[in-house]
Amino acid sequence: MENHHHYSSKERRETMEQELLRGRDVANQLLQVLVHRSNNNDDEQGLMLILPFAEDLVHQVLRSFTNTLLLLNTSNNNNNNHNNSNIDDAIFPITVRDSSSSSSSPPSCQKHEDLDMACKSFRTKDRRGRYKRKSTAPTWERDNPILFEDGHAWRKYGQKKTINSKFLRSYYRCSHKYEEGCPAIKHVQRIQENPPLYRTSYYGHHTCKNTLYNNDESFILEHESKSSMFLSFNNNNNNKSIITASSKAEQISSPTFRSSTKQEPVELVIHDDHRSQLYDDQYEVDLEYSRHVVAKLSSSSLSPSCIDDNTSTLHKFDDNSYYDSAGGWDLDFDGLACFGDQDQIMIMQEV
DNA sequence: ATAATTTGACCGGC
DNA sequence: GCCGGTCAAATTAT
Structure with a gap:
């Protein structure tokens, strides 16, 4: 003893x-x-x-x-x-x-x-006995062309290269795992290159109360039925902008929502030559001339419009400036672009 | 300052 | 021993 x-x-x-x-x-x-x-x-x-x-x-x-x-x-x-x-x-x-x-x-x-x-x-110190492998069968899966919020707070805890994919798989757990013992887990892995397609595999259900929605599936189903989306452009100060996508419902119901730039965002690098300063804090950017990332809008039934982050006033772009034959946009450097139900949004990666 | 992410180490199952 | 899931120190964002 x-x-x-x-x-x-x-x-x-x-x-x-x-x-x-x-x-x-x-x-x-x-x-x-x-x-x-x-x-x-x-x-x-x-x-x-x-x-x-x-x-x-x-x-x-x-x-x-x-x-x-x-x-x-x-x-x-x-x-x-x-x-x-x-x-x-x-x-x-x-x-x-x-x-x-x-x-x-x-x-x-x-x-x-x-x-x-x-x-x-x-x-x-001692890590022994603390790794329990998750069952290989996900509770459910969703494939999405872009990554959008699913109404829960997730914390990334790992990232791995898998054997038959060149894309990394990201591992997320519920942010309230330790506060509330919530067991929910998800994996996200890109499964297609062009156009990008991501598979999200959910394991287990949320037991935490920190969500606006009752359960994950209902949120996602509702989300899918309304394909209306926001793209947000956040100025990063050094010629870089992050584009993230999120659901309309989430933006509206939660005014303090900040779209996550953490979940595999598409990074946009813009050269000085291709942006012009309109006002102190507002730039106009011609994405067509950025060879790094081009955002393209197809089958548009609505004109994209821009919502100023601060004032929440809606103002439209000039009809021909945001969308041209090459698939490029002119957009305010900071702001939100809102798209209608019929619109499809693709984020094209650099070639 | 705290909090979230990144990244290599570590672990167990096959 | 390999592979994929997890941990945690270091790094980075807020």
């Missing part, structure tokens, strides 16, 4: 299980005590008797947590024993000390610090 790191992984697992079971039992005892107390709360001296007992039970629960975390943190390759001595000391001998016996050392926060340390080192 003094050399817990000599445990086999099975033994360690069993020990941790015992620790947790014991902690649960003790917590149960504590509950009984408290329930009993609340039933006859007139007994003043009984309270005095029970309080130290309850405190002792709490300490035991904390010790159970601490020991389990320390065991989790102890890996087989801990062959460098020099600084393990204090862990060895800490693991089981954590003793219950009531506040009366507290000596010069800071008494009350002692175990909280232990717990924090155990938590921290657990999170930063």
Whole structure:
């Protein structure tokens, strides 16, 4: 027992299980005590008797947590024993000390610090047993010509090259995974080059409450039925602009929405020769002359219009300036372009 | 300053 | 050992 790191992984697992079971039992005892107390709360001296007992039970629960975390943190390759001595000391001998016996050392926060340390080192060191492979069957999939928001906050946590695709696959988890334990995951991978097509595979369902929509599928279905889109152009200060696409519904329902520039945006590089400054903060850009990215609008039934980000006033482009035979646009450098239901938007990559 | 992303290391299953 | 999923330190955005 003094050399817990000599445990086999099975033994360690069993020990941790015992620790947790014991902690649960003790917590149960504590509950009984408290329930009993609340039933006859007139007994003043009984309270005095029970309080130290309850405190002792709490300490035991904390010790159970601490020991389990320390065991989790102890890996087989801990062959460098020099600084393990204090862990060895800490693991089981954590003793219950009531506040009366507290000596010069800071008494009350002692175990909280232990717990924090155990938590921290657990999170930063031992990775074993923490990778669980997702089932290979997605909950559902969607293929989209562009990447648009699906009504949830995602956090990218990885990116990988896969064997039979030249495109990287991006891995996203729900942003509220740790706050609310939301298990939703999605993968996004480009599956076609020209025109670009992206496949989004969803795994699991959101349990978090931080969405305007009840569930993912209904949002996406609704979204697909209204193909109206925004393209936003955000000036980046150094001849670069990011084009992102998002749904109309989202833009309208959430005024503070900022279209994500993080999800594989198409980057637009514009040379100074091909833009002219109209006002202090407004540029006109001729995308036709940018050989890097050209945005093209096809089967237009509506004239694209531009919404100024600040004033939300709608003003149209000149009829022939935004759309020409080469597929190029003139657009305000900053702003939103809104398209109708029949419009199709393609972002063409540099050749 | 915090928060999100990037990127190579790491892990388990096959 | 390879492959794809995940982690987390470093980097970058806000």
